[in-house]
Amino acid sequence: MHNLSPEERTQIQLERLQSTLNRAYRNVPFHQNRKNRKGEAIDIERFQIESIKDLSNLPFMERKHLGEYYPYGLFAVPLRDIVRIHTASGTTLNPTVSGYTRHDLLVWQEMVSTALTASKITAHDILQINLDPGLANWGRDYKDGAESIEASVIPNTHLSIEKQLKVLKDYKTSVLITTPASASQLAGHIGSGTDLNPADLNLKTLILVGEPAGLEPRNLLEEQLHATTWLHYGLSEVPGPAIAFECENHKGLHVNEDNFIPEIVDIETGELLPEGETGELILTALTTRAFPLIRFKTGDRARFIQDTCSCGCPFKRIEWFEERTDDMLLINGVKVHQKLILLHIEDALGFVPGRYCFFKSQQGETSCLEVWITVDDTLFSDEIKALEKLMKTVEDKLHENIGVPVSIRLKEKHSFQNHC
Ligand SMILES: [Zn+2]
Numbered sequence: 001m002h003n004l005s006p007e008e009r010t011q012i013q014l015e016r017l018q019s020t021l022n023r024a025y026r027n028v029p030f031h032q033n034r035k036n037r038k039g040e041a042i043d044i045e046r047f048q049i050e051s052i053k054d055l056s057n058l059p060f061m062e063r064k065h066l067g068e069y070y071p072y073g074l075f076a077v078p079l080r081d082i083v084r085i086h087t088a089s090g091t092t093l094n095p096t097v098s099g100y101t102r103h104d105l106l107v108w109q110e111m112v113s114t115a116l117t118a119s120k121i122t123a124h125d126i127l128q129i130n131l132d133p134g135l136a137n138w139g140r141d142y143k144d145g146a147e148s149i150e151a152s153v154i155p156n157t158h159l160s161i162e163k164q165l166k167v168l169k170d171y172k173t174s175v176l177i178t179t180p181a182s183a184s185q186l187a188g189h190i191g192s193g194t195d196l197n198p199a200d201l202n203l204k205t206l207i208l209v210g211e212p213a214g215l216e217p218r219n220l221l222e223e224q225l226h227a228t229t230w231l232h233y234g235l236s237e238v239p240g241p242a243i244a245f246e247c248e249n250h251k252g253l254h255v256n257e258d259n260f261i262p263e264i265v266d267i268e269t270g271e272l273l274p275e276g277e278t279g280e281l282i283l284t285a286l287t288t289r290a291f292p293l294i295r296f297k298t299g300d301r302a303r304f305i306q307d308t309c310s311c312g313c314p315f316k317r318i319e320w321f322e323e324r325t326d327d328m329l330l331i332n333g334v335k336v337h338q339k340l341i342l343l344h345i346e347d348a349l350g351f352v353p354g355r356y357c358f359f360k361s362q363q364g365e366t367s368c369l370e371v372w373i374t375v376d377d378t379l380f381s382d383e384i385k386a387l388e389k390l391m392k393t394v395e396d397k398l399h400e401n402i403g404v405p406v407s408i409r410l411k412e413k414h415s416f417q418n419h420c
Contacts, residue, residue: 009314010052013261016286018049024292027076030069031294034059037270055261055284056272061296063337066237067092075099077290086137088237089402091337093347098238099290105144107287108240111256112145115245118254118313119205119230121175123150126202128173130164130182131156134334134403135210138234138241142177145242151175161189165196172202176227179333180213181367187224198226207232209241210333212320233320235283235298236335238291243283244318252305252317259287262318263295264304267325278303280325281318299326299335331360331404332367341371341398345408348394355416361407368405369398375410384410 004012024031025042036042036057049055065074067090072079082099090096100108121127127146131139139156146153154171164186167173176183183206190196206227208218218229233253234241243260244253255262263282264273273279281302285293301324305317328335338358346352353373361370375384391408398406 004314006314009257013257013286014049014052017052017055017261017284020284020286020288020292021049021294023076023289024294028074028292030065030074031292052261055295056263058295060270060282061294063091063096063237063297063299066090066096066098067094070094071097072099074292075290076292077101082290086238088134088137089334089336089340090237091340093340093343095401096237100239101290104239104288104290107259108141109144109148111240111259112141112242113148114256115232115242116142116145116149116151116207118245118247118311119175119207119232120248121146121149121151121205125151125174125205126154126172127151127175127177128154128164128167128171129156130159130176130178130186131209132179132182132332132334132404133158134332135179135236138209138236138333141240141242161186165189165194168203169196169201174202175205175207176203177207177209179210180208180217180221181211181332183208183221183225183229184217185367187221191224198224201226203227205230209234210236211330212322214322231320233300233318235296236333238293238296239285239288244320247309247311247313249309249311251309252319254309254313254315254317257315260285262304262316264302264318267301275304276306278321281320297325299324299328301325329358329360329369331369334403336369336402336404340402341369341406344398344401345371345373345394348390348397355413357416363405363407366405368407369402371398371406371408372411372416373408374413374416 034042037059081101083102084100086098087095129139129142143153143155190198203225204227206229208229209232222229230246231253232242233244244255246253261284264279265271265282266273267280281298281300283293283296283298301321302318305319309317327338341358355374357372359370361368395406395408
């Protein structure tokens with residue numbers, strides 16, 4: 001759609017939006033029973049969107065809705081049309097389940113290839129994907145997108161840092177797709193005692209996904225790995241990566257407006273903000289058939305960059321900030337909801353711990369979720385031992401459910417003062 005005039009592009013967006021809303025309201029009870037932002041019931045027979053601006057009259061979709069309609073309640077097509085089902089941890093004990101039709105997967109492949117092409121990746125590149133199991137679906141999408149531009153792909157496999165580096169060097173990888181945290185670990189490992197010199201690597205491009213990365217850490221990574229960094233934005237639960245991407249100017253991320261409408265709203269009131277102000281990023285999918293996201297609250301903090309980009313890409317740009325609008329923790333690109341952690345612990349213990357806190361920590365080469373919970377000072381040592389054993393089970397269960405390693409520590413109350 002790059003050769004279209006702005007008016008033609010807006011018209012196509014509007015038609016896609018109308019078609020998506022129509023499909024969602026006709027096929028998904030969740031959308032049928034919703035009210036508009038004024039609290040009035042939406043009559044699907046009369047409901048019309050006459051301009052993109054009308055979108056702001058619609059209610060938001062939130063992460064909690066994805067769990068409430070587990071597993072297939074938000075699908076807008078029959079199951080026979082679904083070719084891939086993806087599961088991710090959500091905000092309740094039920095995971096979020098998203099589905100893709102064959103058409104959806106092709107759209108996604110095209111979106112990823114658009115983003116990779118903007119990052120100057122070509123058929124001559126050797127592309128290595130290194131993402132945590134919690135971002136496994138992104139690994140598949142990047143593989144498909146990169147193969148479609150005929151790059152040579154080393155698919156996502158869980159490897160130790162030593163093996164990743166061996167592949168990076170021996171296979172002459174020119175593009176690495178990973179999270180900022182994993183890239184830092186890799187760079188740190190090269191700098192600490194290995195005989196590997198970054199100048200001996202063929203790496204030229206580092207695609208950073210899953211978490212925003214500030215200028216300073218990016219400069220450091222570029223210096224350490226002798227590569228240029230490019231930031232991509234996506235949703236780890238639904239539906240995938242490369243929704244927004246950097247161009248050669250590296251000044252914000254272009255949102256793929258052929259497939260998504262971005263809005264920035266006030267975090268407190270939900271009202272649209274004037275262009276350029278920082279708020280919550282809201283996304284509406286235009287081309288997704290199986291799993292329509294309509295005004296989805298991403299929890300990501302962003303602002304629109306107002307001036308046009310000299311790269312020629314017509315898509316709007318956003319600046320993406322590290323701080324979130326909700327209480328989710330980002331661990332290696334995987335979003336972890338604090339309420340969910342508490343639900344799992346409560347489920348295992350049968351009660352809510354008196355005091356608890358969660359934070360991201362580093363265990364050797366791995367980023368993990370560290371959970372501290374209080375133990376009663378009056379517990380006997382054999383009771384504490386039994387509790388520790390139970391916590392190991394909870395750690396494994398949490399790891400399985402949220403896709404990142406978990407370490408639970410039993411602490412006495414006074415330990416919390418300096419940390420939580
Ligand atoms: Zn640009």
